[in-house]
Amino acid sequence: MTALIEVIRGIGRRVVDGVWRMGVATRFFLLTLLYSGQGFRRFHLIVREIYSSGVLSLIIILVSGLFVGMVLALQGYETLQTYGSEEALGVLVSLSLVRELGPVVAALLFASRAGSAITAEIGLMRATEQIAAMEMMAVNPIARVVAPRFWGAVISMPFLAALFSAMGIFGGYLVGVVLIGVDEGSFWSQMQAAVDFREDILNGVIKSVVFGVAVTAIALFEGYDAPPTAEGVSRATTRTVVTSSLAILGLDFVLTAFMFRGV
Amino acid sequence: MQRATLDLWVGFFVVAGIAAVLFLALKVGNMGAFETGQTYTVKATFANIGGLKTRAPVKSAGVVVGRVVDIGFDTELYEATVTLNLDARFPFPRDSSAAIMTSGLLGEQYIALEAGGDDKMLANGDTIRLTQGAVVLENLIGQFLYSKAAEETPGASPAQ
Amino acid sequence: MPDNLIEIRDLSFAYGDRPVLRGINLTAGRGQVIAIMGNSGCGKTTLLRLIGGALKPTSGSLNIDGIDMGGLDQAGLYALRRRMGMLFQFGALFTDMTVFENVAFPLREHTDLPEVMIRDLVFMKLNAVGLRGAHALMPSELSGGMARRVALARSIALEPSLILYDEPFAGLDPISLGVTGNLIRRLTDTLGVTSVVVTHDVQESLKMVDYVYFVSDGVIVARGTPTEIRASDLPYVHQFVHGEADGPVPFHVPAPVYAEDLGLPA
Incomplete structure (x- = not known):
């Protein structure tokens, strides 16, 4: 009996803790938005963050995009060949990339490359009392540290997703047209006939922006909330990658359900 | 990292990103003529x-x-x-x-x-x-089969 | 203008229902260096955080320059903090900036001074701590003592009227120890600031402070000038000053006096 009560109490405690943490995270996110104005006045800080989360993620994004596109073309060709419609390879590669793989895989890579870096950086700034020092100098750390990182990363994300998709389509072209020998004209023209700017490309961009906001908000909060010890920071970094990956996939389902319902 | 180098890289990144969006819009998508x-x-x-x-x-x-x-x-x-x-x-x-x-x-x-x-x-x-x-x-297949059946058995119709 | 920059009356503080500080009375005059001493975990760092406004007292009053810290909102607190400097235990330098940028940080954040002026001011502050030659280094390239001096230069960048030091002597070699101690005294005298030093380094701090408060288990158990402290017969103080490993058993001080000094109710 007491064991059962203990179990129920454990569940209750977890729920209360979880809800409380969600509340803290929401408040943190709202504060970040509130102080964004001050963040934008220090635009060079945003530029610096675009460098560390955008430019430094370029290599992994471009190389992964290329390979994902090449694999898509190889696999897609095998399947399409059975139905004798190899010309649709361009459609398959471009729609998969622009609608799903571009935003999702780029965001997953972004979470593990830039998100974890943000968490570790902010966690260490807390652990070494840099955040506290800033507060003691009457500088709001959310305006000075958090908001510029938030906007820098959110601006980088759609560019990275677009580069991933473009690179993937190029990879698909390399394998499909150059290597396998699918007709170049029908590769591009079928692609252009099937891919709509608003329905596919713009929705893909919207997805990547949403993912960017989610990943960055999670990374910043985990870093800010991390216990100021080496162990605390490393656990927070892991949690950032896990939580934001789950958030990306969950949000992707919701967004896809809304965006491509009628098609 | 020097400020100038950093700005250069970020500028390059943004230009490449915009180029990728344009590539998707114009070459991959159909935002050509009438859209x-x-x-x-x-x-x-x-x-x-x-x-x-x-x-x-x-x-x-x-x-x-x-x-x-x-x-x-x-x-x-x-x-x-x-x-x-x-x-x-x-x-x-x-x-x-x-x-x-x-x-x-x-x-x-x-x-x-x-x-x-x-x-x-x-x-x-x-x-x-x-x-x-x-x-x-x-329907097409149905019509086809129907006419085929009509062709192959001309004697079946006493009217002809 | 009140004579005392810091006036603390009957201050108590608790984390939740765990009391940390009880019935603290403390004053610090302008231009004085006061030390708050005590063993680890006695609540002296909490006291410093209360003075810095990072925590709010549970009861009692805390006035800095006539302003009640308890009733301040964020804007008021930030306005007050511009007149405060704080030196953290390990310096807390911004690791992504050079020494120069670290010292320039408060100037850039709070003033619109032209770049030339900022450069002059930064070099002046760095010169005051003897590190003008290190202005281009990154914090990771500095020794512990140098990092602490850079942090000191940063905390005096806005010419504060109060500087708080959290364990300024922790983990320093004897030379850096002497240098840091001298700097605190000299900066206090030349800038006319008030310094509050939280430390457990008795010998070094007794050389340079004006007044000492001993905190034990959340209450102030002794106070006095360094001479008084050195001559003190109080067991706790004696043990602390002389670094005795064992409790002072031979000192049989009459119990009522002991209780009074502990601030316990009679």
């Missing part, structure tokens, strides 16, 4: 639209001149009403006809516009009167 240009809207009713979908191309002589923007159902005629967005650069006579065709044997369906001979051109909101619905494969 941004002037269009006019016409309606057409079909007895059967088959597998036609919104955003399907409207072609004339094989050239894409517009897109299907909406598909509805008329509860008085019990027919499908299809709304087309046509590029304003391509005016069509009022007695033009529309037919639902299939590209290839199993490909996607599109609307073929056949120009008529009228002096007056279709205006925004007009309706195309001459339409031909989609060919339903099952």
